[in-house]
Amino acid sequence: MNRRDFFKTAIVTSAALALPKVASAATHQVSIQGMKFSPANIAVAPGDVIVFTNMDSAPHTATANNGSWDTGRLNRGESAQLQVTAGMDGNYFCAFHRNMKGSFTIA
Numbered sequence: 001m002n003r004r005d006f007f008k009t010a011i012v013t014s015a016a017l018a019l020p021k022v023a024s025a026a027t028h029q030v031s032i033q034g035m036k037f038s039p040a041n042i043a044v045a046p047g048d049v050i051v052f053t054n055m056d057s058a059p060h061t062a063t064a065n066n067g068s069w070d071t072g073r074l075n076r077g078e079s080a081q082l083q084v085t086a087g088m089d090g091n092y093f094c095a096f097h098r099n100m101k102g103s104f105t106i107a
């Protein structure tokens with residue numbers, strides 16, 4: 001094997017090693033329907049993505065209790081994605097309807 005062949009092999013190997021990390025990130029769907037987050041409580045891991053989708057005619061948000069993240073206003077049929085990071089505040093509410101609450105627990 002000459003120097004050039006070895007270089008190509010090294011690139012392929014590192015790409016293959018990176019794949020399991022990408023594959024382990026999960027996507028979680030949270031629908032907002034009937035003035036509720038559903039499911040209201042989910043378990044997630046750092047790197048996962050939560051997709052909030054508003055199915056109601058009323059606008060909603062998913063807003064962190066501590067204000068650190070916010071989907072902003074979601075009209076009917078609109079979605080927003082949130083990528084989970086370690087230490088993120090998993091308790092949230094709707095800025096338009098303060099009694100609407102949900103949470104995610106970071107494993």
Ligand SMILES: [Cu+2]
Pocket residue numbers: 059060061094095096097100
């Ligand atoms: Cu709302």
